[in-house]
Amino acid sequence: MVEKLIQFAVHNKFVVLTLSFFLFGWGIYSVQTNPIDAIPDLSENQVIVFTEWMGRSPQLIEDQITYPLVSNLQGIPKIKNVRGTSMFGMSFVYVIFEDNVDVYWARTRVMERLNYAQRLLPQGVTPSLGPDGTGVGHIFWYHLEAPGMDLGEQRALQDWYVKFALQTVKGVSEVASFGGFGKQYQINIDPYKLNYFNVPLMDVLNAVRKNNNDVGGRKFEMSDMAYIVRGLGYIKNTKDIEDIPIGNYGSVPVRIRDVASVQMGGELRLGIFDVDGEGEVVGGIVVMRYGENADAVIKDVKLKMKEVEKGLPPNVKFKVSYDRSELIEAAVASVKGTLIEEMITVSIVVLIFLLHWRSAIIILIQLPISVAIGFILLNAFGISSNIMSLTGIALAIGVVVDDGIVMVENAYRHLSEAQLKKEKNESL
Numbered sequence: 157m158v159e160k161l162i163q164f165a166v167h168n169k170f171v172v173l174t175l176s177f178f179l180f181g182w183g184i185y186s187v188q189t190n191p192i193d194a195i196p197d198l199s200e201n202q203v204i205v206f207t208e209w210m211g212r213s214p215q216l217i218e219d220q221i222t223y224p225l226v227s228n229l230q231g232i233p234k235i236k237n238v239r240g241t242s243m244f245g246m247s248f249v250y251v252i253f254e255d256n257v258d259v260y261w262a263r264t265r266v267m268e269r270l271n272y273a274q275r276l277l278p279q280g281v282t283p284s285l286g287p288d289g290t291g292v293g294h295i296f297w298y299h300l301e302a303p304g305m306d307l308g309e310q311r312a313l314q315d316w317y318v319k320f321a322l323q324t325v326k327g328v329s330e331v332a333s334f335g336g337f338g339k340q341y342q343i344n345i346d347p348y349k350l351n352y353f354n355v356p357l358m359d360v361l362n363a364v365r366k367n368n369n370d371v372g373g374r375k376f377e378m379s380d381m382a383y384i385v386r387g388l389g390y391i392k393n394t395k396d397i398e399d400i401p402i403g404n405y406g407s408v409p410v411r412i413r414d415v416a417s418v419q420m421g422g423e424l425r426l427g428i429f430d431v432d433g434e435g436e437v438v439g440g441i442v443v444m445r446y447g448e449n450a451d452a453v454i455k456d457v458k459l460k461m462k463e464v465e466k467g468l469p470p471n472v473k474f475k476v477s478y479d480r481s482e483l484i485e486a487a488v489a490s491v492k493g494t495l496i497e498e499m500i501t502v503s504i505v506v507l508i509f510l511l512h513w514r515s516a517i518i519i520l521i522q523l524p525i526s527v528a529i530g531f532i533l534l535n536a537f538g539i540s541s542n543i544m545s546l547t548g549i550a551l552a553i554g555v556v557v558d559d560g561i562v563m564v565e566n567a568y569r570h571l572s573e574a575q576l577k578k579e580k581n582e583s584l
Contacts (some may be wrong), residue, residue: 176525183528190531191540193450194483195292200236201257203266204286205229205249209278218242220278225249228273232265249283259288259446287330289443295450296457297478299335299431299439303471308422310438311336313472319440321464327453329445335429336438337422341397349415355403360415363402367391394418431477439477450540454481487543494550498523502557515568519560526556 165172207221222240226249230238234257239250253262263285270283277283287293300318302310311333319331345360373385391397398413412418431437444453461474502523503516530549531541539545 176521179532180525180528183525183531186528186531186535187541190535191447191449192452192484192488193292193295193540193542194480194487196542196544197290197292197540199290199292201253201255201259201262203251203253203259203262205251205266205270205283206286207247207249207277207281207283208245209247209281210245212245214242214244217245217247221247221281221283222249224276225270225273225283228276229266229269232269234262247283263288287443288446289329290446293329293444293446294441294478295444295480296442296454297439297476298442298461298474299429299437299477301437301473301475302469305469305472307336307436307438308339312339313468314438314440317467318464322440322442322457322460325453325456325460327445327448328442328457330443332441332443334439334441335436337425340421340423341391341394342419342421343397343412343416344419345416353403353405353410353415355410355415360402360412363400364397364412367400394420431475437475439475451481451484454479454484483543487546488541491546491550494553498553498557502561505561509565512568515564518564519557522560523553523556527553 205225207225209217209221212220218240222242225247226238226240229235229249229251232251234254236252236254239252241248241250251262251266253259267285270285274281274283300310300314302313305313314333314336315338319333322328322331343360343364345357350357350360367389368391369389371387371389373387375382375384377383397418398411400412401409402412402415403410428436429439442453442457444450465474502519507513507516527549530552534541534545
């Protein structure tokens with residue numbers, strides 16, 4: 157079989173050269189389209205269901221949220237197992253699918269089942285899907301350098317301007333904010349005043365909830381003019397909350413300010429983000445969408461950050477905390493350097509030992525075509541260019557070189573012996 161293949165290649169040089177050029181061109185295309193990352197994604201094919209019910213104990217979360225979700229999500233086809241985790245105020249359910257399942261097909265099946273399972277949850281509790289990323293999708297971290305701006309203002313700038321802008325970048329699944337204080341209105345109720353005015357606590361909660369809303373009216377005509385009537389009730393400042401009525405004491409209305417103090421404060425935090433021990437900062441984590449090209453996404457994020465930076469307040473700048481593209485570029489440069497070193501070394505070895513430049517060219521042509529075929533196979537099997545796969549190619553180059561030297565030296569020896577024999581016969 158091998159002998160026939162060699163004979164075919166020798167007698168059909170044009171076909172061999174055409175096939176070689178085709179494979180090399182296909183390989184160049186595969187190199188450009190193959191996703192590049194530094195870390196191989198070995199995470200499981202999973203969909204995360206997140207549910208928030210603040211103020212409840214882990215046991216209550218387990219009984220009323222996690223258990224109903226886990227028991228109902230187990231009927232989804234092509235799943236391996238379902239795992240649930242309960243903590244204070246939050247529930248996480250991990251639905252693990254088989255490796256050959258498309259991640260977006262899996263998310264659709266989970267969403268369909270959640271429409272039914274939500275009826276079993278407490279009123280007002282709504283589960284949501286996590287981002288369509290993986291555990292190694294945190295490709296870029298940044299923080300804001302904002303001298304003179306407090307942490308609350310920085311977090312508001314991050315949440316309401318920077319985050320929304322960066323989430324429009326192609327390949328970005330989510331931009332998770334960290335650090336600072338999330339602004340919120342805080343109502344500090346005095347229980348003694350509630351008791352004095354005989355106002356239940358739930359009346360205060362319901363009053364705030366009902367008064368933070370716009371209501372629609374209708375249109376009516378008067379004097380050949382049309383008027384639209386609607387009620388404006390969204391809260392805009394602390395005074396709006398203080399003026400909300402919650403009951404009557406005799407014939408006098410009782411307002412929020414009579415039983416509580418209202419202030420603008422920061423959301424409860426479970427940790428801080430510090431940079432180099434110099435103080436707290438506010439920033440974000442860019443999460444890449446599943447299966448995207450990490451290097452291309454990071455470049456697009458950096459370009460978008462330059463546009464966003466123009467709209468930031470004076471003296472506010474972006475600072476990079478973690479950039480995976482540096483590791484990606486180092487890994488790619490390592491493979492390029494290895495390939496060049498191998499080609500130069502092989503050429504020198506062949507020229508020194510064989511003193512035959514045509515033999516060196518044969519090996520030099522063999523190396524890039526072999527690497528190109530390797531990237532074709534990476535694309536075919538859906539494997540990204542990462543440290544593991546690129547290192548495998550770099551190691552395989554040595555094997556290809558050894559094979560090429562042995563085969564070329566063997567062919568050169570046979571041709572030399574045949575030529576000497578032919579010259580000897582002609583001399584006789």
